[in-house]
Amino acid sequence: MSDSMHGSHANPSNAGDNGVKAPLVAADGRPLKVSLRRALFKNKLRAILLVAPLMLFLLVAFILPIFSMLTRSVESNEVRTILPTTALAIQAWEGDGLPDEQVFAALAYDLQEGQRNRNLGRVASRLNYEFSGMRSTITGTARRISNIDSPDSWKETLMEAHRNWGNPDVWTVIKRESRGYTLSYYLAALDMRFDTDGSIVRQPESRRVYVDLMIKTLWMSILITFLCFLLGYPVAFLLASLPMRTSSLLMMLVLLPFWTSLLVRTTTWIAILQSQGILNNMLVALGIIDDQARLRMIYNEIGTIVAMTHILLPFMILPLYSVMKSISPSYMRAARSMGATGFTAFRRVYFPQTVPGIGAGAILVFILAIGYYITPALVGGESGRFITNFIAYHMQVSLNWGLAAAIASILLGLVITLYLIYNKLVGSDSLKLG
Amino acid sequence: MAVPAYATPFERAWYYIFRILCGLIFCFLVGPLFVIIPLSFNAEPYFSFTQKMLTLDPEGFSLRWYQDFFTSEAWLHSIKNSIIIAIASTILATILGTIAALGLSSRFMPYRSVVMAVLISPMIVPVIISGAGMFFFFSDIGLAQTYLGVILAHTALGIPFVVITVTATLTGFDQSLIRAAASMGANPTTTFFKVILPLVLPGVISGALFAFATSFDEVVVVLFISGPAQSTMPIQMWSGIRESISPTILAVATILVLLSVAMLMTVELLRRRSERIRGISPS
Numbered sequence: 001m002s003d004s005m006h007g008s009h010a011n012p013s014n015a016g017d018n019g020v021k022a023p024l025v026a027a028d029g030r031p032l033k034v035s036l037r038r039a040l041f042k043n044k045l046r047a048i049l050l051v052a053p054l055m056l057f058l059l060v061a062f063i064l065p066i067f068s069m070l071t072r073s074v075e076s077n078e079v080r081t082i083l084p085t086t087a088l089a090i091q092a093w094e095g096d097g098l099p100d101e102q103v104f105a106a107l108a109y110d111l112q113e114g115q116r117n118r119n120l121g122r123v124a125s126r127l128n129y130e131f132s133g134m135r136s137t138i139t140g141t142a143r144r145i146s147n148i149d150s151p152d153s154w155k156e157t158l159m160e161a162h163r164n165w166g167n168p169d170v171w172t173v174i175k176r177e178s179r180g181y182t183l184s185y186y187l188a189a190l191d192m193r194f195d196t197d198g199s200i201v202r203q204p205e206s207r208r209v210y211v212d213l214m215i216k217t218l219w220m221s222i223l224i225t226f227l228c229f230l231l232g233y234p235v236a237f238l239l240a241s242l243p244m245r246t247s248s249l250l251m252m253l254v255l256l257p258f259w260t261s262l263l264v265r266t267t268t269w270i271a272i273l274q275s276q277g278i279l280n281n282m283l284v285a286l287g288i289i290d291d292q293a294r295l296r297m298i299y300n301e302i303g304t305i306v307a308m309t310h311i312l313l314p315f316m317i318l319p320l321y322s323v324m325k326s327i328s329p330s331y332m333r334a335a336r337s338m339g340a341t342g343f344t345a346f347r348r349v350y351f352p353q354t355v356p357g358i359g360a361g362a363i364l365v366f367i368l369a370i371g372y373y374i375t376p377a378l379v380g381g382e383s384g385r386f387i388t389n390f391i392a393y394h395m396q397v398s399l400n401w402g403l404a405a406a407i408a409s410i411l412l413g414l415v416i417t418l419y420l421i422y423n424k425l426v427g428s429d430s431l432k433l434g
Numbered sequence: 435m436a437v438p439a440y441a442t443p444f445e446r447a448w449y450y451i452f453r454i455l456c457g458l459i460f461c462f463l464v465g466p467l468f469v470i471i472p473l474s475f476n477a478e479p480y481f482s483f484t485q486k487m488l489t490l491d492p493e494g495f496s497l498r499w500y501q502d503f504f505t506s507e508a509w510l511h512s513i514k515n516s517i518i519i520a521i522a523s524t525i526l527a528t529i530l531g532t533i534a535a536l537g538l539s540s541r542f543m544p545y546r547s548v549v550m551a552v553l554i555s556p557m558i559v560p561v562i563i564s565g566a567g568m569f570f571f572f573s574d575i576g577l578a579q580t581y582l583g584v585i586l587a588h589t590a591l592g593i594p595f596v597v598i599t600v601t602a603t604l605t606g607f608d609q610s611l612i613r614a615a616a617s618m619g620a621n622p623t624t625t626f627f628k629v630i631l632p633l634v635l636p637g638v639i640s641g642a643l644f645a646f647a648t649s650f651d652e653v654v655v656v657l658f659i660s661g662p663a664q665s666t667m668p669i670q671m672w673s674g675i676r677e678s679i680s681p682t683i684l685a686v687a688t689i690l691v692l693l694s695v696a697m698l699m700t701v702e703l704l705r706r707r708s709e710r711i712r713g714i715s716p717s
Contacts, residue, residue, distance in 0.1 A: 043542040050537025051549060054530040054593065061590040062556050065567030072570055231459050238456045252698065253464050259694040259701075260467055261651040263671045264687040268466040270675065271473060271481050271684070278469060281482055313463060342445050371560020374653055378675055388562045395566055395658065405570070408563045419558050423551050 066412070073405035076182035078126040079174060082119055083110040087178035090171065099171055104154040108145055115142040129400070130184060130194065131173045137164040169196040185406035210390065210407060217387045220305060221369035225316075227309045228365045229358060232316035236357075239317070240324035251321075258314040266378050269307040273298040273379075299381030307375050312368055316361040319426075323357025360426040367418050371411065387411060467691050474499055474684035481681065499685035506682070509670060516667040519581065520649040523588035527645040530589070531596025532638050536630070538597070539604035550597075557594035564591070565658040572659050579661035587655045592645030599644065603637025603708055636708035640701045647697060 026035035080087045089106035093099040114120040120142055127134035144161040151157045158165040176182070176198065187193055187200060191208040195201045202208070235254065239247045257265060272278045275294045283289045297303060327350065335345035373388040380386070387407060394404035441449070477496040478484050486494025503509050537543055538550060556564060568587050569578065577583035611633075615625040631638075653668045660666075667686070674683045 040542065043540065044544060047537040047540040047543040050540070051534045051543070054534035054553065054597075055549070057530055058553065058556070058590060058593065061568075061586045062564065063552075065564065065571035066559070067567075068571040068574065069563065069567035231462065234452065234456050235459050235463075238452075248702075250460070252702065253460050255698055255702075256695065257463055257467060259647060259698045261647075261668070261687070261690045261694065263651065263653065263668055263675070264470070264690050264694075265466065267671070267675060267683055267687050268470045271470055272466060274481065276480070276482055278482055310462065310466065342441075342448075367558060371562065373560070373562040374672075378672075388560065391562050391566060392654075395569065401570070404566060408566050412559065412563050415559060415563075419551070419555070423547070 069405045070409055070412075072401055073185050073409045074181045074183065075402065076126070076177050076184075077180055078123040079178040080180050082114055082123040083107065083174075083178075086110050086174065090175045090178060093171065093175065095168075095172060095175070098155070098166065098168055101153060101155050103171075104158050104165070108148075108154045108158060111138070111142040112146060115146045127173060127177065129188075130177060131170060131196075133164065134170070134173075137162045137170070141165070172196070172198055182402075185402040186410075188403050189406040189410055210387070213385065213390065214387050214410075217370055220301065220384075220386070221366050224305055224308050224312060224369050225362050225366045227305070228313050228316040229362060231309070232313055232320055232361065233354075233358075236317050236320035236324055239321050240327075241329070254314050254317050257310065262311065262374055265311055266307055266375050269303065269310065269379060270298060273303055273306065298379050299384070301380070301384045303379035303381065304376045304384035304386075307379050308369060308372060311375060312365045315364050315368060319360040319364065320354065320357040323354055323360070327353050356426070360422070363418055363422045363425070367415055367422070371415060470684050471688050471691065474681060474688040476681055476684075479681055481684075499681045502680075502682045503685045503689075508665075509667070509682075509686070512665050512667045512670040515664055516650055519584050519588060519664070519666060520646050522581075522585045523592055523649045524642050524646040526585070526589040527592035527596050528638060528642040531593050531641060531645075532600050532634070535597050535600035535604060535634075539601050539607065550601075553597050554594045556590050561591070561652070561654045565655040568655060569658040578659050579664070581664055584656055584660050584664050584666075587659060588649040588652060589645075591652060591655065592648045595644035595648060596638070596641035599641035600634055600637045603634045607633065633711065636704040636711075640704050643697050643701055647694070 024032040026032050028035075085106040086103065089103045090099060093103060111120070114123070120138055124135045124138040127138065141158060141161040145157060148157060164170050173194075176194070184194060189210050191203045191211045192200055193203055239250055239254075242250070270277070274280070275296065275298075277298075279297065280289075280294045284291050284294065289295065297306070331349050331353070332345050335349045336342070340348065370386070371388060372386060373392060376384055376386040377389055377392065380389070388411070391404050391408050391411070394400045394407070472487070473481065473483065475495045475497065476484065476487060477494050477498065484494055534553065538546060538553075543549070564587075568583075572578040572583045572587075577586065611629055612625055615629045616622075620628065651668055652666075653672050656664065656666050656669055657672070660669075671683055671686060674680065
């Protein structure tokens with residue numbers, strides 16, 4: 001900062017010497033314009049250098065991981081790396097009938113090689129996703145041909161080892177998956193698949209899971225956002241209209257859940273809502289419901305919706321509050337003085353001014369809701385599951401990482417779109433934390 | 435907001451109904467947090483109030499779940515892990531975030547809003563997506579199942595909070611103070627420690643507390659990238675809730691609620707102090 005100040009002080013004696021029209025120059029004799037630009041550049045550079053370490057850190061710890069997930073969702077290098085000769089030889093095959101002897105020989109070589117190195121498992125399960133039955137085809141064939149050395153025809157030998165090798169569709173799949181990238185994870189995430197002839201078709205009815213779940217996640221998130229609005233609006237209104245001393249005390253009640261561990265808040269809902277829980281016990285004790293007919297309020301949609309509304313409510317109240325705080329009370333008084341009833345004044349004058357706050361809060365809550373995992377997983381049971389539960393399932397249980405990455409990428413696309421809208425509407429620097 | 439003199443009886447009634455409604459919503463917000471505190475002193479291994487507790491019989495209460503917690507090898511190990519990871523990632527996030535916030539609040543910063551959006555994104559991107567990405571990338575570079583990996587991941591998740599709170603403290607920061615310090619012969623380092631830091635310190639500490647709370651409560655990333663050695667307290671709670679709900683979890687939850695009350699109080703006091711020393715009217 002100090003340099004720029006020195007630089008920008010023009011030296012009057014210097015400027016005056018050369019006559020009337022001479023440009024203003026700085027103390028060191030350079031034109032003032034250049035000097036200023038230089039100082040500006042220096043300040044800019046300083047600001048960038050201050051942000052750079054964090055940017056670099058986030059690049060390694062956050063942005064590259066996200067990219068690596070995006071790559072996973074289209075990557076398919078199993079055929080290329082484990083069956084390299086086949087992948088090369090099959091390129092010459094046009095796709096009519098069966099490939100020629102050379103491709104069969106290449107596959108036999110790769111399979112024998114793979115059997116020796118014991119690395120056929122990955123390619124077998126990869127191809128099995130694409131063509132069911134391929135796992136046993138590959139492992140079985142590899143076992144049977146491991147001791148055969150240059151027969152008359154590999155074509156005959158392989159087709160004898162497993163009848164699938166006589167099916168051109170199998171070869172279509174191998175050729176498709178030897179390109180190094182695949183769309184089949186995205187297709188699977190959208191409940192579609194490649195048909196045997198390579199065209200894209202929808203999954204059979206019984207195997208459609210993800211699209212419905214995605215829609216259900218969206219619906220439940222909308223419902224949660226709406227409930228947060230319903231509960232958050234009156235509270236924000238009250239906080240904004242009370243005197244500072246009282247409102248900052250009540251604000252603590254809003255911020256306390258915000259600070260409390262998510263797991264604690266979820267646990268507490270289990271304690272309250274479960275069938276032997278506090279709420280059911282109370283209702284039974286009051287005689288409202290029968291001991292045999294306890295309400296099922298957890299491990300289903302209700303559990304997810306109640307717990308998540310509770311968890312996300314502060315994210316609705318805070319932006320609403322900051323917008324309402326900036327609305328002058330004299331507007332309402334003016335409306336009343338001109339004869340509007342309380343309700344009309346609220347509807348016509350106050351409410352329209354709070355719409356930006358509603359938008360900000362709603363988008364924030366919605367973004368956070370669709371990506372939630374912990375709460376739906378703990379209290380959602382079967383019916384209260386979110387799409388995130390399937391990401392976790394494929395990451396940890398089925399180990400179909402490509403599919404997990406594809407579902408996650410679709411969700412990420414949705415979240416980023418909403419985030420951009422949020423940025424456009426309110427700007428991320430207006431995010432406040434209490 | 436008292437009822438104005440010109441209010442109609444209907445408006446008067448609505449005024450009180452509205453207050454009661456808000457009271458109920460506040461109960462919904464904080465009630466659940468305090469329900470579990472008495473439950474954690476339950477003498478029986480149940481998740482609900484027993485007859486003895488309701489009649490305030492001392493026999494219905496005990497400290498056995500707390501004893502369980504403080505004597506369990508697994509819980510103590512996970513607490514130690516949680517504290518190590520949370521402290522390390524908080525320090526890292528606070529230093530990086532504060533420096534970046536200084537650059538961000540300079541009016542010379544180009545593409546300010548874009549950079550801000552990127553820095554905040556770890557808070558917006560669902561943790562399960564960040565977790566999956568970190569699992570893939572950290573496995574490739576050999577950071578999976580290490581303390582360093584978990585610490586770096588938690589630092590990334592905590593950074594938005596530090597950036598948000600420190601930039602908030604820096605808005606309205608009087609830049610001429612820096613010039614004043616420079617004119618009196620302070621070099622940039624001295625200026626930073628003697629002028630800038632004391633003014634932004636409340637924001638820095640709140641940001642650090644947010645980052646600490648984030649790390650201390652994080653499940654998904656640890657679930658994905660850590661090995662059994664790095665198991666943290668949230669992981670322990672997570673598996674406890676999923677498998678068998680023992681009231682030990684309620685004891686842990688009670689301790690965590692008290693911790694969050696303490697953190698909230700600290701942040702609130704810091705915020706007031708920050709507003710006072712920056713000359714903004716106290717709230």
